[in-house]
C-alpha cells in the first residue's frame with residue numbers, strides 16, 4: 266500500500282470500529298404498512314433532521330439532494346463526522362446513497378445491507394433495491410422547478426458526470442454546491458478528533474523521549490530508532506510494507522533539537538508532510554525528511570560532531586549502523602527508550618485495545634459455533650476453517666499472522682499453518698486447535714482455543730484442566746509439576762494496531778518487567794508428537810491488584826473473551842479458587858459479549874455463548890478473586 270494509504274492514528278482512534286457495527290434488536294425489521302407502523306428500537310427518528318434538510322434545500326432552490334455514503338476523500342473507512350448518510354437515514358452500513366426530495370426520502374444500498382436498512386430506518390425512508398441509482402431523480406417529484414444537488418467533493422468525478430448525463434432526459438440539472446447541507450442541519454456533528462484524544466501526540470512522545478535522554482546519566486544527545494514499530498509508534502503512523510504488520514520502511518534519528526525521519530520520500534503525501542511539520546516552531550518539533558537510504562550517511566555525519574552520544578537499543582539495531590558509532594559516542598540498552606515507553610499503554614490505548622478484543626471475540630465465537638455445527642458433516646478442513654475465521658475478522662485490516670488451524674497430529678507442531686498439501690479434514694475424533702488474530706484499527710488481537718467435538722481422552726482433558734484456566738504463570742508450573750513442558754514462549758506483548766509480537770513485553774528473560782498498562786498474551790501449550798496439540802491463549806492487561814495488605818502489586822485481567830471448550834475441562838482437577846476464577850471470567854464474557862452480540866443482532870451466537878459460559882459452581886461461592894492472583898511486584902514500586 267502506498268503512503269497515501271497511511272492513516273493518522275488521530276483518525277483511527279476516532280473510528281474505534283463503531284462505524285459499521287450493525288445495530289439491531291433481535292433481528293426485527295420495521296413494518297411501515299402496519300398501523301401504526303412497527304418500528305424496532307434500532308431505528309432512528311429522522312423526522313426533524315429531514316425537515317431541517319428540506320428547509321436548507323429550499324433555501325438554495327434545490328428539489329433533491331444526494332447524500333453519498335463516503336467522505337470527501339472517497340475513503341473506505343469514514344470518520345463518524347463524515348457519516349452523513351448514516352446521520353440522515355439511520356442506516357449505518359458501509360455502502361449506500363441516499364436521496365432526499367421535498368417529500369420523499371430514498372436509500373439505495375446493495376443486498377448485503379437490506380435487512381440492516383430495514384432495522385435501522387424509520388418510515389420516512391424508502392429502501393430502493395434497484396441498484397441502478399440513475400433512477401434517482403425519477404423520485405424527484407417536483408423536480409422540474411429546481412436543481413438536483415450533490416456535494417461534488419464527496420463523489421468521484423465519474424459518478425458525478427454519469428448522474429449529470431442521465432438526468433438530462435428528465436430535464437433535470439445536477440448542480441454542485443460547495444456547502445454541505447447535511448452539515449448545516451447536523452448540529453451535534455462529531456468534531457475532528459483533537460490530537461489529544463490520543464493522549465500522546467507524536468510531539469508529546471518526542472518530548473517524553475527527550476526527557477529520558479536528558480535524565481540519563483550518560484547524557485545521550487540522540488536516539489537512533491531502527492525497529493519499524495519504533496518509528497511507527499513515535500509518529501502515530503502505520504504503513505503496509507510488511508506482511509501482517511502495519512509498518513513501513515523507516516529509521517529515525519531523534520536528537521535533542523532535531524528529528525530526522527528516513528523514509529522513501531516519494532511515498533510521502535502532502536498531508537503527511539503537513540502532519541509532520543505542523544509544529545515547526547520551535548524547530549525541535551520539525552521533522553526533517555531524508556531518503557531511507559541516507560541513514561548511514563547521515564549517522565556518519567552526525568558522528569563527526571563533537572560531544573555527541575547516540576543511544577541505541579541493541580536488540581533492534583543492525584550492524585551496518587552500529588559500526589558507525591564509535592565506542593565513546595555510544596550508549597546501549599537492550600531496548601530503546603521508545604520501545605520501553607511504547608510498552609505501557611495509556612488509558613485511551615487500553616480502552617480501544619480492549620474494544621478490539623470484543624469485536625475479535627465475535628469472530629472466534631462465530632467460528633467455533635459454525636464448526637460445532639458443520640464438522641460432524643465431515644466436509645470441513647483446516648483450510649476452510651482458516652478461511653472462515655479470516656473472513657469473519659473482515660472489519661479488520663486482515664489477520665495479524667497466518668492463522669494456525671490444526672487438527673490431530675498437525676496441532677502438535679506449535680507453529681503449523683495449513684496448506685493444501687497438509688490440510689486435514691476436521692472430524693469429531695480429533696482435537697482441533699485454532700490460533701488466530703486480527704489487525705483492527707484500534708488494536709491487534711491474538712487468541713487460541715482448543716476444542717474437541719467428540720469424546721476427548723482422559724489424557725487430553727488432564728492437560729487442559731491442568732492449566733486450562735491459565736491465569737498467570739501457573740500455566741507452566743502446573744505442567745512442570747507433572748514433568749511436562751512446552752517449547753515456546755509463554756507470551757508476548759500486543760499493541761494498538763502493531764505487530765502481533767509487540768516486544769519487549771513478555772515472559773522471557775530478555776523482556777522488561779511488567780508494569781500497569783502493558784498487554785501480553787499468555788499461551789501455555791502441550792504438544793504430544795504425532796498425536797495432538799493443545800494451546801490456550803488469552804491476551805491480558807496488567808492492572809493493579811486489590812490485595813488485602815499489599816500495595817504496588819499487579820495482576821492480570823483477561824481481555825480475550827471467548828469461552829474454553831467445556832468438554833476439555835475436568836473440574837475434579839481444579840481447586841475451588843480456580844473454578845471461581847473461571848466462573849468470574851465467564852461472567853465477564855457474558856456481560857461484555859452479551860452486549861456486543863445484542864448490538865450486532867447475533868442471537869444464535871448469543872445463545873451459543875451463554876450455553877458455553879454456564880457457571881461451574883454455584884453462585885453462592887464467595888468471589889475471592891484477589892487471593893487467586895499471583896501478584897507481581899510492580900516494577901515501578
Ligand SMILES: *[C@@H]1O[C@H](CO)[C@@H](O)[C@H](O)[C@H]1NC(C)=O
Nearest residue numbers: 294295296297298299300303
Ligand atoms: C406488516 O403489517 C401488515 C399490517 O398489519 C401485515 O399485514 C403484514 O403482514 C406485516 N408485514 C410483515 C413483514 O410483518
Ligand SMILES: *[C@@H]1O[C@H](CO)[C@@H](O)[C@H](O)[C@H]1NC(C)=O
Nearest residue numbers: 302304310311312313387388
Ligand atoms: C419522531 O419525532 C417527531 C418529532 O419529534 C415526532 O413528532 C414523532 O412522533 C416521532 N416519530 C416516532 C415514530 O416516534
Ligand SMILES: *[C@@H]1O[C@H](CO)[C@@H](O)[C@H](O)[C@H]1NC(C)=O
Nearest residue numbers: 322323324325326327410411
Ligand atoms: C431562489 O429562487 C428565488 C426565486 O426565484 C430567488 O429569488 C432566489 O435568489 C433564489 N435563491 C438562490 C440561493 O438561488
Ligand SMILES: *[C@@H]1O[C@H](CO)[C@@H](O)[C@H](O)[C@H]1NC(C)=O
Nearest residue numbers: 538541542545551552553554
Ligand atoms: C519541514 O520544514 C522544514 C523547514 O522548513 C523543512 O526543512 C522540512 O523538509 C519540512 N519537513 C517536511 C516533512 O515537510
Ligand SMILES: *[C@@H]1O[C@H](CO)[C@@H](O)[C@H](O)[C@H]1NC(C)=O
Nearest residue numbers: 648649683684685686687688
Ligand atoms: C488450494 O486449493 C484451493 C481450492 O482447490 C485453491 O483455490 C487454492 O488456490 C489452493 N491454494 C494453493 C496455495 O495452492
